Amino acid sequence: MANFFDIKARKAAAAEGSSKTPTTKQEPNRMQPWVEKYRPKTLADVTAQDHTIQILTRTLTSSNLPHMLFYGPPGTGKTSTILALAKQLYGPELMRSRVLELNASDERGISIIREKVKDFARQQLSAIPPGAAGKAYREKHPVPPFKIIVLDEADSMTQDAQTALRRTMEAYSRITRFCLVCNYVTRIIDPLASRCSKFRFKSLDGSSASARLEHIAEAEGVKLDEGAVDALVRCAEGDLRRAITFLQSAARLVGATVAVSAGKRKKKGEEEDAMDVDAIGGTVTVRIVEEIAGVVPDDVMARLVDAIRSPATGKKRGGVMYEKVAKVVEDLVADGWSATQVTGQLYEKILYDEMIEDKCKNRIVMVFSEADKRLVDGADEHLTILDLALRIGEILAGKG
Amino acid sequence: MALLVDKHRPRSLDDLTYHHGLSDRLRALAQSGDFPHLLVYGPSGAGKKTRITATLKELFGPGVEKIKIDARVFQTTTNRKLDFNIVSSVYHMEITPSDVGQYDRVVVQDLLKEVAQTQQVDLSARQRFKVVVINEADYLTRDAQAALRRTMEKYSPNLRLVLLANSTANIIAPIRSRTLLVRVAAPTEDEIVSVLTKVGTKERYDIVEGLNKRIAKESGRNLRKALLMLEAVYAQNENVSENTRIPPPDWEVVITQIADEIVAERTPAQILQTRAKLYDLLTHCIPPTIVLKTLTMKLVSKVDDELKPEIVKWSAFFEHRIRTGSKVIFHLEAFVAKFMRIMESHSMGLDF
Ligand SMILES: Nc1ncnc2c1ncn2[C@@H]1O[C@H](COP(=O)(O)OP(=O)(O)OP(=O)(O)O)[C@@H](O)[C@H]1O
Numbered sequence: 001m002a003n004f005f006d007i008k009a010r011k012a013a014a015a016e017g018s019s020k021t022p023t024t025k026q027e028p029n030r031m032q033p034w035v036e037k038y039r040p041k042t043l044a045d046v047t048a049q050d051h052t053i054q055i056l057t058r059t060l061t062s063s064n065l066p067h068m069l070f071y072g073p074p075g076t077g078k079t080s081t082i083l084a085l086a087k088q089l090y091g092p093e094l095m096r097s098r099v100l101e102l103n104a105s106d107e108r109g110i111s112i113i114r115e116k117v118k119d120f121a122r123q124q125l126s127a128i129p130p131g132a133a134g135k136a137y138r139e140k141h142p143v144p145p146f147k148i149i150v151l152d153e154a155d156s157m158t159q160d161a162q163t164a165l166r167r168t169m170e171a172y173s174r175i176t177r178f179c180l181v182c183n184y185v186t187r188i189i190d191p192l193a194s195r196c197s198k199f200r201f202k203s204l205d206g207s208s209a210s211a212r213l214e215h216i217a218e219a220e221g222v223k224l225d226e227g228a229v230d231a232l233v234r235c236a237e238g239d240l241r242r243a244i245t246f247l248q249s250a251a252r253l254v255g256a257t258v259a260v261s262a263g264k265r266k267k268k269g270e271e272e273d274a275m276d277v278d279a280i281g282g283t284v285t286v287r288i289v290e291e292i293a294g295v296v297p298d299d300v301m302a303r304l305v306d307a308i309r310s311p312a313t314g315k316k317r318g319g320v321m322y323e324k325v326a327k328v329v330e331d332l333v334a335d336g337w338s339a340t341q342v343t344g345q346l347y348e349k350i351l352y353d354e355m356i357e358d359k360c361k362n363r364i365v366m367v368f369s370e371a372d373k374r375l376v377d378g379a380d381e382h383l384t385i386l387d388l389a390l391r392i393g394e395i396l397a398g399k400g
Numbered sequence: 401m402a403l404l405v406d407k408h409r410p411r412s413l414d415d416l417t418y419h420h421g422l423s424d425r426l427r428a429l430a431q432s433g434d435f436p437h438l439l440v441y442g443p444s445g446a447g448k449k450t451r452i453t454a455t456l457k458e459l460f461g462p463g464v465e466k467i468k469i470d471a472r473v474f475q476t477t478t479n480r481k482l483d484f485n486i487v488s489s490v491y492h493m494e495i496t497p498s499d500v501g502q503y504d505r506v507v508v509q510d511l512l513k514e515v516a517q518t519q520q521v522d523l524s525a526r527q528r529f530k531v532v533v534i535n536e537a538d539y540l541t542r543d544a545q546a547a548l549r550r551t552m553e554k555y556s557p558n559l560r561l562v563l564l565a566n567s568t569a570n571i572i573a574p575i576r577s578r579t580l581l582v583r584v585a586a587p588t589e590d591e592i593v594s595v596l597t598k599v600g601t602k603e604r605y606d607i608v609e610g611l612n613k614r615i616a617k618e619s620g621r622n623l624r625k626a627l628l629m630l631e632a633v634y635a636q637n638e639n640v641s642e643n644t645r646i647p648p649p650d651w652e653v654v655i656t657q658i659a660d661e662i663v664a665e666r667t668p669a670q671i672l673q674t675r676a677k678l679y680d681l682l683t684h685c686i687p688p689t690i691v692l693k694t695l696t697m698k699l700v701s702k703v704d705d706e707l708k709p710e711i712v713k714w715s716a717f718f719e720h721r722i723r724t725g726s727k728v729i730f731h732l733e734a735f736v737a738k739f740m741r742i743m744e745s746h747s748m749g750l751d752f
């Protein structure tokens with residue numbers, strides 16, 4: 001305990017530890033999914049949320065903090081940011097005693113929240129020991145005189161629980177700060193939201209996400225083919241976590257074949273280190289990324305569009321060739337393509353087709369809107385896509 | 401006596417006879433040590449579970465096959481007791497939270513935390529983490545899904561999830577974002593034929609290629625269904641030929657009847673009669689969506705091309721209502737009534 005805060009000693013110990021790790025086979029880091037391994041450790045590591053990070057970085061020196069509300073789509077860095085901020089504010093030793101994280105996996109009924117928050121808020125503020133060690137610690141971490149309560153995934157809290165929270169928040173505001181994190185800001189009741197400074201986390205744009213992915217790829221020794229990063233970003237739709245998971249799987253996929261052949265080679269008593277997949281791994285290509293992301297291949301989509309556009313023959317009024325559409329849809333469903341993915345790609349194909357009149361497009365978007373709602377409600381994918389395709393067909397054929 | 405479906409289930413990735421590319425991918429992931437959370441989706445009967453069980457074996461070795469079944473009791477915040485079955489080995493656990501309906505969150509919350517907070521007991525285990533397989537993940541309530549989110553991140557050193565689902569549409573975006581999506585396509589008809597031949601040989605059946613082809617086609621690329629059909633055909637016939645009748649399941653016979661009747665007679669009396677049959681199907685636990693879809697496909701094959709899109713339109717409409725409403729029978733019946741109207745108007749030359 002004496003040198004618990006002796007940073008020099010700890011650094012030395014850490015260095016010793018890390019110099020050992022490469023020799024031990026089961027390096028713990030390697031066992032982690034990359035999304036965790038590359039979770040930003042400091043505010044500076046968080047990419048793309050410049051405005052938010054800028055403001056939060058300032059709070060590191062100001063020793064005050066408002067209540068906060070982080071909102072934005074999945075995988076944009078909300079949880080990472082608050083955790084990084086807390087770590088920088090309090091440092092590793094005080095994190096536990098100063099920060100309470102409650103998320104959707106915790107019981108968050110009204111009374112439970114109140115109790116947990118109360119218990120936590122009432123505990124004495126843990127302090128830094130006096131003396132040189134404490135001073136050194138303080139130099140690295142401001143340790144402001146309040147605690148932070150993180151309510152992650154707050155949009156899954158009931159209205160009642162949120163209402164109760166409001167009073168709790170006020171009661172302890174002198175010594176606690178709340179940070180609410182959610183995807184949908186509209187699900188947070190107004191009285192709560194209005195007490196917080198709001199930070200919007202933007203869906204990650206191309207260049208910043210690319211930079212992060214390239215950084216990870218480099219650290220992991222993954223070779224990326226031309227366009228692969230763009231494909232990752234595009235398929236992940238602004239969700240960096242998804243992009244990283246895709247990258248990891250793609251890397252494993254191309255690395256795997258190498259690992260197998262390397263294993264064979266080893267038998268013949270050649271290169272001992274050939275098992276290091278990353279060093280000689282294959283290259284991640286656009287196609288592999290798309291395959292992993294579940295993107296429906298172009299030729300499959302083309303078949304669907306063809307079927308939709310093939311008019312029924314021998315009829316007075318226009319119509320679609322039912323059999324053709326039905327067959328393509330049946331195959332799509334049997335092949336397991338996700339209906340959401342199919343609707344998304346079909347939308348792009350139809351709406352960006354300049355040969356289709358705007359008048360038609362106006363009616364077609366209504367059909368897409370209906371289909372999307374139904375899918376989210378859990379309607380049958382087969383019927384929904386079949387209906388969607390047939391209706392688009394009828395509209396294009398001037399009917400329906 | 402075990403059903404053929406279970407008896408000849410492949411046990412390792414190498415034994416799987418189709419989707420070799422996917423098997424390679426899974427093997428690569430299993431061997432890499434940083435196995436991600438998975439969301440495995442695809443039509444039913446495509447072999448998702450078999451494939452995942454094989455992947456677990458690749459991850460942990462034959463020990464995962466030593467399973468036991470526990471009955472557990474969970475308590476809700478309102479003090480309700482929930483009985484719940486868990487299938488597990490030393491390395492993994494398999495649960496079906498939809499068994500407890502809207503209370504699934506409690507189960508997911510308690511159980512996963514419990515697993516996550518205990519380390520792998522077997523020190524010689526190949527992986528540090530345990531795997532929890534969640535069946536019917538697309539039926540998890542939003543609350544239960546929300547409860548998975550942070551657990552999946554926080555406890556990732558000790559815990560990996562494998563979610564099995566028919567579709568990803570009902571899985572909330574934050575969960576999709578935390579998993580690697582693995583699509584399992586249904587086997588093609590040819591692939592089904594080769595499985596049937598393989599299983600048939602093991603069972604010492606007289607293999608008839610033509611019959612196997614017909615079974616594959618009738619099964620709608622559903623391997624489980626195809627194997628059940630194969631077993632039924634050989635159980636019911638001494639001698640099997642290319643043209644041996646493939647007995648359809650009872651419920652399908654009823655639906656065919658309904659279709660025939662409502663095409664022939666479009667009257668309120670007929671609706672009443674149909675209602676009784678629909679009830680019967682529902683009380684025999686045939687899922688309403690299956691009833692509606694099967695009925696729709698049968699009807700569509702009996703009407704003019706011109707009407708087909710209209711019938712599909714209403715079928716999709718009422719299927720959605722079944723999902724979001726509460727009285728299944730209302731919507732099935734409404735579909736029947738709507739169908740009759742479309743037929744009537746059409747036969748009178750009116751626009752429907
Ligand atoms: N802005 C970012 N900068 C760097 N890495 C990021 C960023 N956003 C996401 N990531 C990566 O994605 C992972 C998930 O991010 P995080 O947990 O912060 O998402 P979130 O916004 O809380 O999502 P959710 O709404 O699903 O909870 C991180 O571990 C990190 O690897």
Ligand SMILES: [Mg+2]
Binds near residue numbers: 078079080152153
């Ligand atoms: Mg989060």
